[in-house]
Amino acid sequence: MxxxxxxxAAPAAVAQEGHRVRRRRGLAxxxxxxxxxxTGPAVLVALWAAASAAGQLDPGAIPAPWTxxxxxxxxxxxxxxxxxxxxxxxxxxxxxxxxxTAGVLLALASGLSRVGEALIDGTVQLNRAIPTLGLIPxxxxxxxxxxxFKIAIIAIVVYIPIYLNTHAALSGxxxxxxxLAEVQGLSRLQFVRQIVVPGALPGFFVGLRLGVxxxxxxxxxxxxxxxxxxxGYMMFQAQNYGQSDVILVGxxxxxxxxxxxxxxxxxxxxxxxxxxRTLSS
Numbered sequence: 093m094x095x096x097x098x099x100x101a102a103p104a105a106v107a108q109e110g111h112r113v114r115r116r117r118g119l120a121x122x123x124x125x126x127x128x129x130x131t132g133p134a135v136l137v138a139l140w141a142a143a144s145a146a147g148q149l150d151p152g153a154i155p156a157p158w159t160x161x162x163x164x165x166x167x168x169x170x171x172x173x174x175x176x177x178x179x180x181x182x183x184x185x186x187x188x189x190x191x192x193t194a195g196v197l198l199a200l201a202s203g204l205s206r207v208g209e210a211l212i213d214g215t216v217q218l219n220r221a222i223p224t225l226g227l228i229p230x231x232x233x234x235x236x237x238x239x240x241f242k243i244a245i246i247a248i249v250v251y252i253p254i255y256l257n258t259h260a261a262l263s264g265x266x267x268x269x270x271x272l273a274e275v276q277g278l279s280r281l282q283f284v285r286q287i288v289v290p291g292a293l294p295g296f297f298v299g300l301r302l303g304v305x306x307x308x309x310x311x312x313x314x315x316x317x318x319x320x321x322x323x324g325y326m327m328f329q330a331q332n333y334g335q336s337d338v339i340l341v342g343x344x345x346x347x348x349x350x351x352x353x354x355x356x357x358x359x360x361x362x363x364x365x366x367x368x369r370t371l372s373s
Contacts, residue, residue: 129355133347155337160344163337172326177345179321180311183239187246188307194247195254195299202255203262204288216255224249225313232317242314249310253302261295262288294368297361304353308346 137157143149144156151159167173198216201208228245235241265287273283315324323342330338 129351133351152334153336155340160337160340164341164344167326167338167341173341173345176321176323176326180315180323181349183242183315183322184246184307184311187243187310188250188303190243191247191250191303191307192254192300195251195303196258196296198251199255199258199262199292199296200284200288203259203292204284213259216252219248220252220256224252224310228314228317237318242311242317242319245314246307246310249306250303253306254296254299257295257299257302258292259295261292264295265291293365297357297365301354301357304357305350308350308353312342312346 140149140154141157144151144154149156155163164173198212202212202216203209224245227248228241231241231244235244269287269291270283273287278286311322312324312327315322316328319325319328323345327339327342330336330342
């Protein structure tokens with residue numbers, strides 16, 4: 093009788109456990125959809141096109157998508173759009189490279205040393221509290237009104253989120269790993285390579301994504317100050333002449349650059365952090 097009861101109860105226990113597994117699996121977001129991040133922008137453009145075709149939008153304020161595409165083709169054929177894009181990319185690249193280097197070095201110095209933290213962290217927090225674009229008049233007095241101050245402002249916009257997120261990741265490393273490294277007799281370089289870098293990478297990539305976006309946000313403002321080329325300059329000139337289609341061309345190019353750069357950082361992040369098991373993966 094006992095054997096029969098055990099035999100009968102076994103399938104029921106297995107079924108109950110399988111039901112629990114299915115319930116646990118149902119909590120996850122599910123498999124990643126192909127080209128998922130393009131769905132939202134595609135829906136937005138479709139709504140824009142439908143509203144324009146139905147006459148619900150004022151063409152003078154918000155031109156139709158096909159009008160914006162024709163304007164972009166005209167500007168590209170005339171050679172002004174490629175020149176403005178290359179100028180903006182050059183400014184953003186210089187500022188981003190300087191900000192990335194400064195953010196990582198300052199975060200390492202502050203996160204791995206109490207003296208460095210005392211000297212650096214408070215200064216960066218003070219800098220973060222000051223609106224970066226409010227520094228433009230001062231930087232113009234210091235560096236002139238040419239390209240140097242624009243690159244410097246972009247670098248500041250970039251380094252702050254990279255520093256904050258990398259420093260937070262370094263501070264969040266479990267102290268037991270430090271104790272383990274000491275027991276194992278790791279050198280300072282081995283400790284940084286085997287413990288610090290893997291522990292700080294998730295926060296670094298979050299800061300990197302914010303820094304990439306910040307470089308484009310700062311650029312659109314800076315290129316309207318004593319500039320003779322660039323997407324921001326093109327949009328500023330279009331504002332003076334009431335060319336809303338040209339302004340939308342500039343905004344769409346900024347949006348494409350931002351989406352592509354963010355997607356590139358995400359791709360690198362997934363490759364580098366492939367060892368992690370997270371909801372996004």
